[in-house]
Structures are given as structure tokens and as C-alpha cells.
Amino acid sequence: MSKIIHRTKTRPVRVGNLTIGGNDELFVQSMTTTKTHDVEATVKEILRLEEAGVQIIRVACPDERAANALGEIKKQINIPLVVDIHFDYKLALIAIEQGVDKIRINPGNIGRREKVEAVVNAAKAKGIPIRIGVNAGSLERKILEKYGYPTADGMVESALHHIKILEDLDFHDIIVSLKASDVNLAVEAYMKAAAAFDYPLHLGITESGTQFAGTVKSSAGLGTLLSAGIGNTLRVSLSADPVEEVKVGRELLKVFGLSSDAATLISCPTCGRIEIDLISIANEVEEYISNIKAPLKVAVLGCAVNGPGEAREADIGIAGARGEGLLFMKGKTVRKVPEETMVEELKIEIDKLAEEYFEK
Ligand code: SF4
Secondary structure (H helix, E strand, O other): OOOOOOOOOOOOEEEOOEEEOOOOOOEEEEEOOOOOOOHHHHHHHHHHHHHHOOOEEEEEOOOHHHHHHHHHHHHHOOOOEEEEOOOOHHHHHHHHHOOOOEEEOOHHHOOOHHHHHHHHHHHHHHOOOEEEEEEHHHOOHHHHHHHOOOOHHHHHHHHHHHHHHHHHOOOOOEEEEEEEOOHHHHHHHHHHHHHHOOOOEEEEEOOOOEHHHHHHHHHHHHHHHHHOOOOOEEEEOOEOOHHHHHHHHHHHHHHOOOOOOOOEEEEOOOOOOOOOOHHHHHHHHHHHHOOOOOOOEEEEEOOOOOHHHHOOOOOEEEEEEOOEEEEEEOOEEEEEEEHHHHHHHHHHHHHHHHHHHHHO
């Protein structure tokens, strides 16, 4: 079963019932696409995302109608609620009053010091963190003039500028993101940020594109960072149903052994040796294990020639043989099963292993 790898050390920050940073866990976040003031539609979408496995949800807050709806939304959902605010400190104050779990606002963009203090004091009083969101596309003019165009150093400098404003007010419950749609730029910025300060990092490749291209782009960027032990929350941004963002995010965590509550499928690409209808079986098993909350590795292989040995790291699997299947565990064949029942038998064995995992 998967083991969580060690992450870069960061300062722990509470967001609702979760601790972001300071440990090995990494959380999947997404953002709603509904009008936030439409409580019913927004809650409906959040519950759908919860079902898909999202752990933190962010909503836009463009106006007072949206801000005033936050308390009601929070009441009806089960995960921490983050609100996204641009510039307007009054909206931030309403959102905090409404009981959100985190606000995303850049203190350097709020304006006069009294306004910044009002937001920081309100966040302190409620014990909620502030996420600083640096975006390569909207760097401060001063920084752009210094570097000529958006650079990783410029992005980190921008983050440090906002961090200093909060630290000077003795506020340290900070999470930082440094998003860019250019993968190399985002990766370099996050790497430099991880070396420059120890606040938890929210990862994202912004405006990454449609479901297919965006998945590839996000996976390339976020994967590089995850493999370096960087990142405490992540969002895969896609021009698609946000459920797809959550699915990709969760899959990425599985790839890097960072998910303690999800099973992974290993399936072969098929070739001329294939003995079973592998593609439909693989899809059926993938669907089945999406509800398994244990970090099991399940393999589905087209034949037994290279099958069980190739999937030695799998906890359990089946390999096709003529008219039957071989059920194997950790690379060793356990028994033969008839082709008609092999998927059902595999499911029963998966359930048993999952139960054993929770009994341990
Ligand atoms: Fe081909 Fe068998 Fe390998 Fe699948 S497991 S790719 S069918 S050799």
C-alpha cells in the first residue's frame, strides 16, 4: 500500500477543521462556477464536488450580494469555505463576519493602512488565515518595471511584499500561491518561494486550458513541484466542470503517494497477447475503486505472460488467461477464476483488503 512521502517543512495554518502545512498531507481544492449569491446553485455544486473528493472550496465574491450569502452557504456544506476577494476590504469584512474559513486577498492591494488593519484584525479575531495570491499576469507595476516582464524573482518579490504587510501587523496565518499560466515560470516561482519562506503553498497553474490540454499542463507543472516535496494544497484549473478538476487533483496525489484515502488502478496498455476485454474491465474497476477509501493498488492486465510480475507492486490484481483470469496478490498468483466472474471476484477481494486496512 502507498506510503506518504515527506514534504518540505512548512508552518501549520488552520483552515476550518484542516491543518494546511506542517505535515505530509496535501489537500485538493476547487472553485465554484456558479453565481455565489445564488445559494442553492452554489451549495448544489459544492456538494457535488464534495462527492468527487474536494477538500477545500473557494467561491468568488464580486459584490455584497455574494458576501452576504456566504454564511448560508457555509451552513449547508461540510468542508472549509474560502472566499476570493479583490481589493474591496468591505467585502472582506462581511465575508469574515459571515464565518468563512479563509480569505484570499492581497493586502498590498487593499489600499490605506486602516483598511488593511481592519481586515487583519477581523481575521485575527476569528482565527482565520489569509491567502496571498500572486499572479504573473497581475504583478505590481513597480515590480514589472524592475524586471521588465513577469519573472519568478518578481513573483516571489511580490509575495514577500504582501507577506511583510501582514507580518508587520503581527499576522502569520498566511498561505501563498504564485500562479502563472506558463508552466516553467510557475514551477520556478514556487521553487524559489519554497526556499524564501516557510508559509504553506497553494499550488496552481492558472488558465491552463480545456479538460485535455489543461490536465496535461497542470500535471506537468504540479507534478514537478509535488515530486520536489513542494505544495500543501492544490487546484487544477480547467475550462471544464470543476468535478474534473477534483478528479485530476486526486489522481495527481495518488501518483505521488500523497493520498491516504484513495485506491489506484494499474492497467496495461494491451498488445497482441491480450486475452480479455481489458479496456472495459479497467474502466469498470476504476469506477469501482473510486469509492474505496484505502490506498490500495489494483492491477488489471491483459494477459499472464508478463502480467503478475509486471504489476508486482500491486496489492491485488487480475490477469487475463484463455477463458479465465488469474487473481494475484503482490505478484503471486493466488487462484484461477472463471472469466465470467473474475471482475466480481476481484471486487470482493478488494473489499476484503480495504476492510483489513481499516482494521489495522
Ligand atoms: Fe500485452 Fe499482456 Fe503486457 Fe497487457 S500485460 S501489455 S496484454 S503483454
